[in-house]
Amino acid sequence: MLSRKTKYAINALVYLARESKNGEPVQISRIAESENIPRKFLEAILLELRHAGMLNSRKGKSGGYYLQQTPEEINIADVMRLFDGPIALLPCVAYKYYERCDECIDEETCGIRSVFSDVRSETVKALKLATLAEIIKRSESLKKEIGMQKKALKKKK
Amino acid sequence: MLSRKTKYAINALVYLARESKNGEPVQISRIAESENIPRKFLEAILLELRHAGMLNSRKGKSGGYYLQQTPEEINIADVMRLFDGPIALLPCVAYKYYERCDECIDEETCGIRSVFSDVRSETVKALKLATLAEIIKRSESLKKEIGMQKKALKKKK
DNA sequence: GAAAATCCTATCAATTCGATAGGATTTATA
DNA sequence: TATAAATCCTATCGAATTGATAGGATTTTC
Numbered sequence: 001m002l003s004r005k006t007k008y009a010i011n012a013l014v015y016l017a018r019e020s021k022n023g024e025p026v027q028i029s030r031i032a033e034s035e036n037i038p039r040k041f042l043e044a045i046l047l048e049l050r051h052a053g054m055l056n057s058r059k060g061k062s063g064g065y066y067l068q069q070t071p072e073e074i075n076i077a078d079v080m081r082l083f084d085g086p087i088a089l090l091p092c093v094a095y096k097y098y099e100r101c102d103e104c105i106d107e108e109t110c111g112i113r114s115v116f117s118d119v120r121s122e123t124v125k126a127l128k129l130a131t132l133a134e135i136i137k138r139s140e141s142l143k144k145e146i147g148m149q150k151k152a153l154k155k156k157k
Numbered sequence: 158m159l160s161r162k163t164k165y166a167i168n169a170l171v172y173l174a175r176e177s178k179n180g181e182p183v184q185i186s187r188i189a190e191s192e193n194i195p196r197k198f199l200e201a202i203l204l205e206l207r208h209a210g211m212l213n214s215r216k217g218k219s220g221g222y223y224l225q226q227t228p229e230e231i232n233i234a235d236v237m238r239l240f241d242g243p244i245a246l247l248p249c250v251a252y253k254y255y256e257r258c259d260e261c262i263d264e265e266t267c268g269i270r271s272v273f274s275d276v277r278s279e280t281v282k283a284l285k286l287a288t289l290a291e292i293i294k295r296s297e298s299l300k301k302e303i304g305m306q307k308k309a310l311k312k313k314k
Numbered sequence: 315g316a317a318a319a320t321c322c323t324a325t326c327a328a329t330t331c332g333a334t335a336g337g338a339t340t341t342a343t344a
Numbered sequence: 345t346a347t348a349a350a351t352c353c354t355a356t357c358g359a360a361t362t363g364a365t366a367g368g369a370t371t372t373t374c
């Protein structure tokens with residue numbers, strides 16, 4: 001499962017992608033209130049996202065955070081790796097963060113590893129495609145769909 | 158990442174599928190030594206696997222554990238759920254273990270949820286297909302492949 | 315009845331996780 | 345140029361989880 005930290009980070013990023021289109025900085029407290037994230041905790045999260053190069057900030061009065069990369073560049077895979085470490089379910093199939101399994105005798109012929117290697121590839125592929133832009137696009141097309149369904153239901157009545 | 162417990166469980170199950178084909182019980186200590194798992198820890202793991210119906214046991218002298226289901230029936234998805242809980246990365250897309258996200262305003266139109274729902278489906282599908290039989294099959298075909306490669310390399314020399 | 319196996323509950327130490335505290339630093343602006 | 349308002353940064357905390365162990369109860373074979 002995602003850690004709360006990662007979930008908060010994703011929510012904050014999507015919020016910024018939505019609200020700060022023109023690159024205007026948004027204050028921490030505004031994000032915290034809108035997304036229901038503990039203020040101080042969010043502060044630490046945004047700091048890490050800045051160090052990772054996804055966000056940038058302006059200090060002082062009228063300061064705040066804004067996207068440093070485009071919504072098309074920022075993807076869930078990178079965010080997850082930043083806060084939760086490897087996406088792989090076993091260290092021996094991790095891309096960054098690779099580590100040998102201690103018990104494993106022969107990695108090359110391990111059937112378990114083979115299975116988890118496939119899972120990792122699939123997952124990373126999907127999460128790389130899951131950019132902020134993609135997430136917003138999905139949510140908008142879902143809203144449209146639901147709207148259509150409600151209309152159809154009303155007509156039926 | 159998989160917990161150590163789940164990894165141990167998978168290793169023990171694969172071992173049993175390999176070594177106890179005729180349904181003969183295998184002692185905990187033998188599995189523990191072969192797979193490099195702390196004896197007492199493994200004891201607790203096998204107990205849980207029995208309670209879940211995957212294993213059965215015989216007590217007393219010449220007792221031990223053996224598969225209760227076939228190697229084709231026992232799959233990684235079920236083992237992971239047993240020890241690590243949901244396979245989904247967000248509680249709101251979990252199959253068993255579903256839970257609402259607290260902050261989420263509208264689950265139906267959440268782009269984040271949509272992404273993680275896709276990931277979950279893919280992952281569960283792959284892990285359901287990853288039965289003990291499939292794992293053993295993969296490891297054998299990998300051994301064959303590696304053998305072939307070494308032969309080819311020798312010939313070249 | 316003794317040996318040898320599983321069964322079962324309780325507990326422990328270390329780590330991780332979610333969160334907070336408190337002040338240092340920077341910047342806009344009145 | 346002082347002050348208000350924002351981020352920056354490090355330290356710390358309590359609770360939960362994780363990996364592992366202890367110790368004896370129970371069952372079965374011979």
